[in-house]
Each structure stands twice: as C-alpha cells, then as structure tokens.
Amino acid sequence: MANQNGETSLSVLTSGWIKQNPTFVQVLGLCPVLAVSTNAENALGMGLATLGVLAISNLFISFVRNIIPNEIRIPVYISIIAAFVTMVNLLMHGYTYNLWVSLGIYIPLIVVNCIPLGRAEVFASKHGPWKSFLDGLGMGIGFLGAIMLLGITRELFDAGTIFGYRIWPSAYNVFVVALPPGAFLVIGLYMGLFRYIGKMRSQKKVEGDESK
Amino acid sequence: MNANFGELFALMFSAMLVYNFLLSRFLGMCSFFGVSQKIDTAVGMSIAVIFVMVASGISAWVLNLLLIAWNLEFLQILVFVLVIAALVQFIEIFVKKTNPVLYNALGIYLPLITTNCAVLGVVLLNLNQSYDLMQTIFNTVGSALGYALAIILFASIRERLSIDELPPVFEGMPAAFITAFVLSMGFIAFSGMIKV
Numbered sequence: 001m002a003n004q005n006g007e008t009s010l011s012v013l014t015s016g017w018i019k020q021n022p023t024f025v026q027v028l029g030l031c032p033v034l035a036v037s038t039n040a041e042n043a044l045g046m047g048l049a050t051l052g053v054l055a056i057s058n059l060f061i062s063f064v065r066n067i068i069p070n071e072i073r074i075p076v077y078i079s080i081i082a083a084f085v086t087m088v089n090l091l092m093h094g095y096t097y098n099l100w101v102s103l104g105i106y107i108p109l110i111v112v113n114c115i116p117l118g119r120a121e122v123f124a125s126k127h128g129p130w131k132s133f134l135d136g137l138g139m140g141i142g143f144l145g146a147i148m149l150l151g152i153t154r155e156l157f158d159a160g161t162i163f164g165y166r167i168w169p170s171a172y173n174v175f176v177v178a179l180p181p182g183a184f185l186v187i188g189l190y191m192g193l194f195r196y197i198g199k200m201r202s203q204k205k206v207e208g209d210e211s212k
Numbered sequence: 213m214n215a216n217f218g219e220l221f222a223l224m225f226s227a228m229l230v231y232n233f234l235l236s237r238f239l240g241m242c243s244f245f246g247v248s249q250k251i252d253t254a255v256g257m258s259i260a261v262i263f264v265m266v267a268s269g270i271s272a273w274v275l276n277l278l279l280i281a282w283n284l285e286f287l288q289i290l291v292f293v294l295v296i297a298a299l300v301q302f303i304e305i306f307v308k309k310t311n312p313v314l315y316n317a318l319g320i321y322l323p324l325i326t327t328n329c330a331v332l333g334v335v336l337l338n339l340n341q342s343y344d345l346m347q348t349i350f351n352t353v354g355s356a357l358g359y360a361l362a363i364i365l366f367a368s369i370r371e372r373l374s375i376d377e378l379p380p381v382f383e384g385m386p387a388a389f390i391t392a393f394v395l396s397m398g399f400i401a402f403s404g405m406i407k408v
Contacts, residue, residue, distance in 0.1 A: 027385060030241035031329045075297055078326075082290040090286065105336040108289045112329040114242050180236040181396035188382075188389025196381045 012131050016138035022115050023146035023187075024194055029115040032106050033147050034183040040163045043151025044144075045099045049088050049107060051140030054116050057081045058136030061124040077120045078111065085111045115139060153186055154178055220350045227354030229402040233330050234362040235395060240330030244363055245388055247321060249374070254367035257321045258360035259314070263303055264325050265334055265359070268296045269352035272335040273345060292335050297326045330359055366395060 022028050032050065036042045057080055068076050089107050092100040100107065110116070119139055124132040152162055158178035160168045176182050233239045240261075247253045272292050279285055304322050308315045315322075325331060334355045338348045369391050378387050 027245065028242065030245070031238050034241060035238035074326075075294070078293055078297060079290060082293050086286060086289050089289070105333060105340060108336055109239070109329050109333060111289055111293050112327050112332050114327060117327055176397075179400060180238070181393045181400060183238065184389050184393035184396055188386045188393060191389060192379075192382045192386040195386065199381065 007131070009131065009134055013134045013138040016135070016140075016142035017145065018142070020139075021142045021146060022139050023143060024191060026118075028118055029113040029143065030187075031109065032113065033143075033150060034180075034187065036103055036106050037147055037150035037154055037183060038158070038178050039155040040148065040151040042099070042102055043147045045092075045096065046103055046106065047140075047144030047147045049092065049103075050110055050113065050115070051137070051144050053081065053084050053088055053110050054119060054140040054143070055133055055136035057084050057116050058119055058124040059129055059133040060084070061120045062127060062129040062132035065125050073125065074117075074121075077117055081116050081120070082111045115143060149190065150183070150186055153190075154182060158182075220346060223347060224350040224354035224357075225405075227351050228358035228361065229399065230405065232358045232362055232399050232402075233333065233355050234359060234366075235392070235399045237333070239333035240328050240359060243321075243324070243328055243330075244366065244392075245385070248363055248367040248370055248388075251364065251367045251371055252317075253321070254363045256318045258363055260303075260318050260322050260325055261328065261330065261359055262356040264296070264300055264328075265331050265356040266349075266352050267303065268292075268299050268331055269334055269338060269348055270345075271295055271299065273338065273343075273348045276339060288339070292332060296331050296335075300326045330355070362395070362399075366392065369395070 016022060018025075020026060023030070023033050029050075032046050036046045057077075060080055061077060064076075064080075085108060088110070089100075092103075092107060116136075119136060123135045127135070154177050156162055156167060157174045160166060160170050160173055177186060227233075231237055234241070234244045243257055243261075247257045272295060275291060275295060276288070279288060279291065300323060304315075307318070307322070334352050337355075338351060341347075341351075343351060370388060373387060373391060382390070
C-alpha cells in the first residue's frame with residue numbers, strides 16, 4: 001500500500017531537490033527568493049524558516065486530512081500554515097533578532113507563499129503523515145538550495161564575499177546585482193543555464209542510445 | 213485632517229513608482245509571471261487586485277485597532293489572512309451579482325488573489341510603518357496602481373516578445389526574467405524623483 005504509485009520514501013524526499021525543484025522547475029514562491037537573496041546569511045535564514053514551516057505544516061495537514069470537509073479545505077490549510085508561520089515569526093524574533101529585522105515582512109509572508117499551500121493541496125491531502133513530512137522536507141531543501149544559490153551568487157558579485165569571508169577584492173564588484181533588478185537578472189541567467197545543461201545531457205543520452 | 217495633501221501624494225507616488233510592489237519589493241511574483249502572457253488578463257488581474265487591496269487595507273487597519281485593544285497582536289497574521297480570504301469571497305459574490313461581464317473576464321484570477329502576497333504585503337507594510345487612516349488609504353492606492361502599471365507594461369512587452377525569435381534556451385521563463393530585469397532597471401530611475 002505504501003508503494004501504490006511506485007513512490008518510495010527516498011524518491012518522495014529527493015524529487016523536490018532537482019527534478020521538481022519548487023523555484024527553478026515549478027516557478028513557485030518567487031517573492032522571498034528574489035527579495036531576501038541579497039546576501040548568503042539572509043538567504044540561509046529564509047530558506048530554513050520556509051523549510052521548517054513546509055515540513056511541519058505538511059505533517060500536520062496530513063494528520064487531519066480525513067476530518068476536514070472538502071468544501072472548506074483551503075481556508076483550513078491557510079489557517080494551519082498561518083499558525084505555524086506565527087510560531088516561526090515569534091521564535092525568530094526571540095532567538096535571532098538581527099536576522100528577524102533584516103528579513104522584515106517576508107517572514108509573515110511565508111503564509112501566502114504558494115509552496116506550502118501547493119504542497120498541502122497536491123501532496124499532504126492525499127498521502128500519509130510520514131510521506132507528507134518527507135515531501136515537505138524535500139521541497140524545503142530544494143527551496144533552500146535555490147535561495148542559497150542566489151544569495152551566494154549575489155553576495156559574491158556585490159561585495160566579493162561569501163558569508164562575510166572575502167573571496168576577491170572589492171574592486172571587482174558589480175553593484176547592480178544587489179539592487180532589485182539584479183535578482184531578476186541572476187535568476188534568469190541561472191534558469192537559462194539549467195535549461196542548457198538539461199539539453200546537453202538529453203542530447204548526450206540520445207547519442208549514447210544511437211551508438212548502442 | 214492633520215497630514216497635508218502634498219505629503220500624502222508623495223507617499224502615494226513613491227509607493228507606485230519608487231518602491232513599486234512588483235519590481236522593487238518583489239511582492240506578488242506568482243501573478244506577475246503567471247498571468248502576464250496577455251494584456252487582457254493582466255488588465256483583469258490588476259482591476260481585481262486594486263479592489264481587494266484597497267478593501268483589505270482599510271479593513272485590516274480597523275481590525276488592528278481591535279486586536280491592539282484586546283492585546284491579541286500575536287494573532288495578526290492569522291486574522292489578516294482570513295480577512296483577505298473572506299473579502300475575496302465577498303467581492304467575488306458581489307461582482308457576480310452586479311456585473312457578470314466583469315466576473316467572467318476575471319475568471320479564476322479572483323479567487324487566486326487570496327494567495328497573492330502583494331495584498332498581505334501592503335497590509336503588513338502599513339502596520340509596520342504605523343500609518344494613520346489617510347496614509348494607509350493613500351499608500352494602499354499607490355501600491356495597487358503601481359502593481360497595475362508594472363504588470364500591464366510587462367504583459368505588453370511579453371506579448372510582443374512572444375513573436376520574436378530568441379535563443380532556444382532562453383525561450384519562455386528565462387526570457388521573462390531578463391525582461392523583468394530591464395523593466396526593473398527602468399523603475400530604479402524613479403528613485404531619484406522622490407525621497408521619503
């Protein structure tokens with residue numbers, strides 16, 4: 001019964017990393033990815049906060065999925081997610097105050113991020129708690145990876161540092177990357193790059209099949 | 213009315229152009245990339261967002277007074293999300309009864325506004341800045357108009373872009389991001405105009 005669609009726990013966990021990456025493949029939840037990826041530290045904080053909310057809300061929604069009436073499921077999901085986001089918001093206010101200040105309104109805005117609601121609707125409402133938790137974890141890791149990639153790239157080109165460690169002298173900086181337009185530019189170029197890599201790999205596969 | 217109108221208009225225009233919701237604050241990105249393939253849908257979405265944003269901006273301001281009076285500030289996120297969801301539902305029913313043509317034109321975009329971060333974003337920004345009622349109204353209207361301006365401009369460019377030949381790896385989404393980059397660069401130029 002656990003493998004009804006050929007889904008093993010491992011494949012559920014890893015599908016969000018690259019194949020179904022929420023940012024680069026599904027193009028969901030872009031607001032925080034673009035807005036708080038100005039440096040690596042903010043990106044890490046945002047990524048972890050979203051990961052936590054995703055995994056826990058998926059788990060909880062999966063537990064209560066059979067007692068929610070179908071007609072009002074979306075408001076119920078939003079309320080559950082909002083409750084967990086409130087907890088994360090208060091926790092970050094208490095323990096990581098500086099990070100909380102620099103992330104600003106983007107922490108409460110995790111509520112309306114399409115990823116937790118999307119996963120609740122598509123996955124957690126149809127699967128058991130363990131799988132749903134893994135799915136949330138996997139998607140969260142995919143999101144964390146994407147936002148970290150952007151954060152590291154933008155900090156590197158803006159300040160020549162990664163997490164504050166200097167990589168190259170500040171004379172080589174391209175300051176537009178840290179401005180709002182830079183976010184669009186960097187994510188656009190990465191998307192083009194990933195598509196190029198995907199195309200190259202599929203071409204290689206075709207050539208390999210022909211030579212057999 | 214204690215705040216003077218010059219300041220209020222400066223606030224409105226800076227929300228509309230300098231701190232544009234889509235291009236410099238990155239709120240409402242899903243709809244920005246999702247419904248900007250055609251100008252018609254972008255216009256429909258903008259009208260719906262303007263309605264919902266202004267209505268929820270004002271009602272959230274009023275509700276926040278109650279929350280503060282009862283010492284329930286920690287419920288802000290939950291209450292505002294539910295208020296927005298209820299308002300969207302209400303506006304949907306209202307438009308359906310009074311103006312079926314507009315209702316059909318808006319279609320699926322109306323219910324989707326519930327999860328549009330621009331709406332919750334403007335509500336939270338108004339609170340963080342502790343604006344009074346007039347400032348809230350002007351800031352919300354400015355933000356909503358800025359949203360409409362940006363998404364309609366973007367849709368116009370994308371409609372034109374779809375008949376052009378592009379490098380194959382950049383077709384679709386990557387090209388849309390690069391377009392947004394250029395548009396956003398244009399809006400950066402406004403930052404010299406108003407200092408708030």
